[in-house]
Amino acid sequence: xxxxxxxxxxxxxxRVSQFSDQxxxxxxxxxxxxxxxxxxxxxxxxxxxHAYMLRVAIPYGTLNSAQLRRLGRIARDYDRGFGHFxxxxxxxxxxxxxxxxxxxxAELAEVEMHAIQTSGNCIRNVTADHFSGAAQDEIADSRxxxxxxxxxxxxxxxxxxxPRKFKIAVTGAAHDRAAIRVHxxxxxxxxxxxxxxGFGVFVGGGQGRTPMIAREVREFLPEADLIAYxxxxxxxxxxxxxxxxxxxxxxxxxxxxxxxxxLKQDIEAEFERIKDGALKLPAEEVAxxxxxxxxxxxxxxxxxxxxxxxxxxxxxxxxxxxEVNLHPxxxxxxxxxxxxxxxxxxxxxxxxxxxxxxxxxxxxxxxxDEIRVSHEQNLVLPHVALDDVPAVYAQLKTLGLATANAGxxxxxxxxxxxxxxxxxxxRSIPVASRLSERFGDPARQAEIGPLSIKISGCxxxxxxxxxxxxxxxxxxxxxxxxxxxxxxGSPDETASVGNIVGRGFGSDDIVDAVEKVVDTYLxxxxxxxxxxxxxxxxxxxxxxxEALYGA
Amino acid sequence: MxxxxxxNRLIDGVVVFRGPGGSWxxxxxxxxxxxxxxxSEAAFAAAMRDFANCVVVDVALIDVKAExxxxxxxxxxxxIRAEGPTVKSDYRxxxxxxxxxxxx
Ligand code: SF4
Numbered sequence: 001x002x003x004x005x006x007x008x009x010x011x012x013x014x015r016v017s018q019f020s021d022q023x024x025x026x027x028x029x030x031x032x033x034x035x036x037x038x039x040x041x042x043x044x045x046x047x048x049x050h051a052y053m054l055r056v057a058i059p060y061g062t063l064n065s066a067q068l069r070r071l072g073r074i075a076r077d078y079d080r081g082f083g084h085f086x087x088x089x090x091x092x093x094x095x096x097x098x099x100x101x102x103x104x105x106a107e108l109a110e111v112e113m114h115a116i117q118t119s120g121n122c123i124r125n126v127t128a129d130h131f132s133g134a135a136q137d138e139i140a141d142s143r144x145x146x147x148x149x150x151x152x153x154x155x156x157x158x159x160x161x162x163p164r165k166f167k168i169a170v171t172g173a174a175h176d177r178a179a180i181r182v183h184x185x186x187x188x189x190x191x192x193x194x195x196x197x198g199f200g201v202f203v204g205g206g207q208g209r210t211p212m213i214a215r216e217v218r219e220f221l222p223e224a225d226l227i228a229y230x231x232x233x234x235x236x237x238x239x240x241x242x243x244x245x246x247x248x249x250x251x252x253x254x255x256x257x258x259x260x261x262x263l264k265q266d267i268e269a270e271f272e273r274i275k276d277g278a279l280k281l282p283a284e285e286v287a288x289x290x291x292x293x294x295x296x297x298x299x300x301x302x303x304x305x306x307x308x309x310x311x312x313x314x315x316x317x318x319x320x321x322x323e324v325n326l327h328p329x330x331x332x333x334x335x336x337x338x339x340x341x342x343x344x345x346x347x348x349x350x351x352x353x354x355x356x357x358x359x360x361x362x363x364x365x366x367x368x369d370e371i372r373v374s375h376e377q378n379l380v381l382p383h384v385a386l387d388d389v390p391a392v393y394a395q396l397k398t399l400g401l402a403t404a405n406a407g408x409x410x411x412x413x414x415x416x417x418x419x420x421x422x423x424x425x426x427r428s429i430p431v432a433s434r435l436s437e438r439f440g441d442p443a444r445q446a447e448i449g450p451l452s453i454k455i456s457g458c459x460x461x462x463x464x465x466x467x468x469x470x471x472x473x474x475x476x477x478x479x480x481x482x483x484x485x486x487x488x489g490s491p492d493e494t495a496s497v498g499n500i501v502g503r504g505f506g507s508d509d510i511v512d513a514v515e516k517v518v519d520t521y522l523x524x525x526x527x528x529x530x531x532x533x534x535x536x537x538x539x540x541x542x543x544x545x546e547a548l549y550g551a
Numbered sequence: 552m553x554x555x556x557x558x559n560r561l562i563d564g565v566v567v568f569r570g571p572g573g574s575w576x577x578x579x580x581x582x583x584x585x586x587x588x589x590x591s592e593a594a595f596a597a598a599m600r601d602f603a604n605c606v607v608v609d610v611a612l613i614d615v616k617a618e619x620x621x622x623x624x625x626x627x628x629x630x631i632r633a634e635g636p637t638v639k640s641d642y643r644x645x646x647x648x649x650x651x652x653x654x655x
Contacts, residue, residue: 027562029605047609049632051564082643097563346640355642400642418628419636427631429638479626 008154012114019043020102027099044115045101048422054093054101055118056108060128060146060170061089061373065360068371070111072356078104083356085341085349087413087464088167089127089373090118094420116154121162123153123234127169129177130374133295134336134382136328140189140197142172144290145226148281152227159234163241164249166234167206179375179491181205181214182467184251185233188493190220197223203233203263204255207461211497212252215260217267223286225271228279232271236263296368296383301333305386318393320442321404326389333386337367338406339379339396344440345433346400348414349377355399366392375464377413378406409451409518410436413464417457417474418481424457426474426481426507431455434511439518448518451532454489467491469532470517471498472510483510487517487544488536501541502549513548520547553615554591555582555622556598557632558607566632567607568622569598575607579624579633584617627651 019039026036040046044055056071063071071091075083078100079093086092096104108114117124126146133141149168153159159166170187171178180186186202199221205214221229233251240258242248248257255263312319326335339359342348351359359379363371366388367381374380384392396402405411412435415421417428432455439445454468458475465471471486482504489498505513518532524543525535536544556569567575568582576582585591591612598610614625624630630651631637639648 026605033602033608047559047564049628050566050635051559095564099562343641346642347638350640350643352642418631419638424628427637429636433639481627 009109009112011154012109012112012116015043015114015116016102016105016109019105023098023102038120040098040101041119042116043101043105044118045096045098046119046422048094048416048420049418049424050420051095052098052101053420054096054104054115055086056091056093056113056115057118057125058089058091058113058373059150060126060132060143061130061375062143063371063373064369065363065371067111067113068356068363069360070107070113072351072353072360074104074107075356076353081353082350083353084347084416085351085373085377085379087375087377087415087462088125089130089375090125091373092416094416120160121164121166122160123149123156123162123166123168126150126153127167127178127183127375129171129173130372130376130378130380131177131327131336131382132172132372133293134327134329134334135173135177136330137175138172138189138330139174139191140172141290141293141295142170142178142187142189143293144286145187145189145199146170147289147292148226148286149230152230159238162234162238163243164246166237166251168230174493176491176493176495179464179467179495181493181495182207182211182464182491183214184237185230186214187226192220199223199226201229201233203267204252204260205495206250206252207464207466208250209247209459209461210250210252210256211461211466212256213495213497214252215255217260217264224281224283225275227281228275228277229267229271231279232267232274235270236266240266295331296370298331298334298368298383298385301331301385301387303332305333305389307387308389311390317402317404318390320446321393321402322389324404324408325406326386327380327406329383331383334383335386335389337381337384337389337392338374339381339401340403340405340411341378341401342405342411342436343400343403344405344410345437347429348412348432351379352399355401358395358399358401362392362395376411378411404442405445407450407452408445409439409448409453410445412436412453412455413468414455415457415463417455417463421457421462423460424474425476426457426483428455428457428463428472428474431472431474431483431507431510435514438511438515447528448522449528449531451518451521453514464491465489466497467495468498469536470514472514475504477504481507483507483513485510485513485517485548487541488533490533494533499541501544516547517544520544553617554585554612555579555615555624556585556591556594556610557582557613557629558598558602558610561605561608568633569594573597573601575601579622580620582615582622584615584622585612 202214456463486498
């Protein structure tokens with residue numbers, strides 16, 4: 001587990017008391033909004049459409065039950081009983097009062113959490129595969145590396161005022177569940193033929209206004225060079241990244257304008273200069289951090305569970321849940337359980353205080369006290385014995401948390417959009433809800449198979465629409481909500497940016513349009529084993545265009 | 552063109568509207584409707600003094616239509632600010648979602 005060390009504790013406590021003082025002075029009228037705004041943003045407090053919004057960091061999406069219970073308590077005591085999990089593996093509160101924020105931050109600090117580095121042009125919360133440390137296919141747990149990067153980047157004096165925000169993601173498996181190719185730096189843990197651990201390094205990915213897939217700059221970076229190499233990339237970016245134009249300031253633009261080969265030479269030259277210095281990562285240090293993330297002691301079990309099989313045999317809904325929401329675990333007899341925050345017709349990523357309490361209780365009783373937040377806006381119990389799945393399922397069901405749709409068409413990512421976000425052009429959540437209702441029938445979802453819909457309320461792309469198999473972007477057309485459809489995006493190791501299929505659709509027509517796309521896919525796929533993305537890549541835009549717009 | 556002045560209350564961020572007499576009210580229907588440019592300018596200037604005095608933030612003039620005791624902002628964004636989110640959830644009894652098509 002992430003151990004917030006004494007340095008962190010001291011720093012966070014100091015920050016809380018500093019910010020309490022600043023809030024006090026602001027409310028007393030001793031500080032102007034211009035003076036205060038940067039200070040509140042540094043502490044994760046935004047002003048949104050209806051109220052302030054507080055964004056709390058969940059490093060690499062890892063929580064224990066005490067932390068989740070505390071997040072629930074904050075939702076209950078200071079907000080409207082809910083929190084919203086985001087695509088950055090963070091949680092946002094939509095209605096905190098400014099006067100309460102110091103108390104909330106103090107409550108967070110008690111469980112070793114904070115809102116630092118959730119805003120501003122710094123290195124943001126490092127994200128990771130939500131099945132890290134549990135997935136059968138992983139080479140190594142990605143979180144120790146994410147933690148090493150977090151420690152290095154935290155309050156790094158040189159990198160607190162970058163040209164623009166900077167996002168790093170790490171995956172421990174060749175199958176990329178952390179969308180590393182759409183991050184400023186993406187790292188994939190790899191093993192070379194000598195059996196050593198290292199990283200594939202990708203640079204310059206991103207979404208937003210100018211979506212780009214990251215380029216590989218190192219096929220195998222030895223583990224010991226992780227920090228030095230990342231540091232070299234940041235230094236080059238800090239030196240050459242544009243500060244004159246906010247829209248051109250991300251490293252992806254630098255990669256694009258300078259060319260990857262030139263940039264790679266610059267990075268390598270900088271790396272050569274610093275690699276044998278203080279940034280060398282000793283194996284003992286990696287081992288020390290890894291110890292914090294050690295897998296809990298999982299008692300040996302048979303690979304299959306008679307208990308689960310019998311229960312699933314008697315309850316088709318449980319059978320479907322087990323089929324759809326369990327992910328293969330590296331230890332026989334266990335699985336990672338996805339807790340879908342996408343009830344049919346509901347709000348993607350929202351969880352109530354009671355739901356958070358319940359998941360915390362279940363994690364304690366059945367999941368070795370571990371919880372993860374996925375960038376898909378779901379929760380995950382990484383280590384659950386198959387024998388315990390029926391009990392976990394039964395408890396989840398009591399509060400509407402047992403929706404069997406992980407990875408299916410109703411597992412929709414949606415940003416807060418115009419219902420909450422001050423930057424939005426159009427609403428996202430109601431579109432997600434309507435689509436979820438349209439496709440909610442379990443048999444229909446099963447027939448459609450793996451298909452991701454991702455919705456953003458503006459070009460900032462917090463809802464990852466560029467990498468949705470079906471992406472939906474809300475735009476404002478003369479004061480009306482309007483939705484553009486992209487097809488063929490993907491965030492994984494075959495990453496691609498979706499193509500705009502044609503002119504957009506009004507709010508009344510967008511759900512029907514998506515249904516046409518889905519029906520077209522069902523009609524043209526070779527068979528039920530060809531998923532949407534494969535079909536799209538095989539046949540291209542034409543049949544979809546025709547279905548949407550006629551010949 | 553009818554307008555009202557809006558902002559967010561500094562202390563808790565709640566959306567407020569400038570009412571008659573310069574008070575800040577939470578109900579959009581209670582906002583003072585400004586009928587001409589001179590009235591808008593005067594109200595906005597007064598609101599900016601409240602901004603300077605740390606009462607409200609994000610002060611803005613917005614276009615509305617006032618009819619039969621109801622004040623309806625013209626832009627969808629402002630309607631959502633005034634009426635609250637349009638989202639619904641079976642698990643959130645606190646939510647009273649509204650249909651944007653029914654207002655205005
Ligand atoms: S994509 Fe746009 S509308 Fe959606 S949360 Fe991000 S900034 Fe707001």
